[in-house]
Amino acid sequence: MTALEALHGCWAGEEEVFATAWTPAGRARAELVLAGGPGDALIVDYSETRADGSMTGHGVVREDGWWWFDSYGFVPASPGTATWNAGELVLERRSERGRNVMILASDGERLTMRLFAASGDGELEPLVAGEYRRSSSS
Numbered sequence: 001m002t003a004l005e006a007l008h009g010c011w012a013g014e015e016e017v018f019a020t021a022w023t024p025a026g027r028a029r030a031e032l033v034l035a036g037g038p039g040d041a042l043i044v045d046y047s048e049t050r051a052d053g054s055m056t057g058h059g060v061v062r063e064d065g066w067w068w069f070d071s072y073g074f075v076p077a078s079p080g081t082a083t084w085n086a087g088e089l090v091l092e093r094r095s096e097r098g099r100n101v102m103i104l105a106s107d108g109e110r111l112t113m114r115l116f117a118a119s120g121d122g123e124l125e126p127l128v129a130g131e132y133r134r135s136s137s138s
Contacts, residue, residue, distance in 0.1 A: 003084060004042040004061065007034045007104060011111045013132030017050065020117070020127055026050055030130055032111070046070075048128075059091075066091045068100075098122065109134060 011032045019025040030048040037043040037060060044059035057070035065079035068091075080093025080100075088105040098119040105112050111132040116124040 002040065003089070004040065004063070005036065006108070007042060007089070007106055007111070008036060009034060009111075010135045011132035012135035013111075013130055015048065015113075015128050015130035017048075017128055018126045023050070023055075024052065026052070028128075028130075030132070031135065032113070032132060044068075061089070061091065066093070068093065099124065 011034065013030060015028040015030050017023060017026050017028050028048045028050045030046065032047075033043075033045040035043045035045075039062065042059075042061040044057070044061065046055075046057040046059070048055045055071050057068060059066060059068045061082050063082060066082045067076050067079050069075065074095070074097070076093060077095060080091055083090050083092075088103050091102040091104070093100050098117060101116045101124060103112075103114045103116075113128065113130045113132070114126070115128040117127050118124045
């Protein structure tokens with residue numbers, strides 16, 4: 001089993017959402033479906049629901065990079081990087097708007113996700129921190 005395959009599954013849980021230009025601070029409920037794709041890729045389908053709205057996203061992760069598309073409409077101009085650091089999958093991408101880092105880790109029964117962003121060359125700031133458990137939904 002590859003490290004990416006160890007993340008496969010349906011996950012559901014709670015998130016802390018930090019205030020950003022796109023959303024106010026608050027709590028959210030989210031589901032992630034992480035599945036295998038062509039060429040050993042990890043396919044990520046994400047759905048977040050908050051009291052004031054929702055957001056969906058779709059990602060493709062390969063050992064050599066990652067792509068992310070979401071309902072906010074920001075289309076990646078080029079792939080980001082995908083690296084492993086101390087058992088965590090670190091996904092980083094840059095654009096003219098700044099830098100975004102997503103960190104995923106799993107112990108097999110629990111998945112954590114931390115998402116950070118920075119405008120331009122600024123310091124990374126937290127966007128979302130979530131903890132999810134395996135779920136039977138898809």
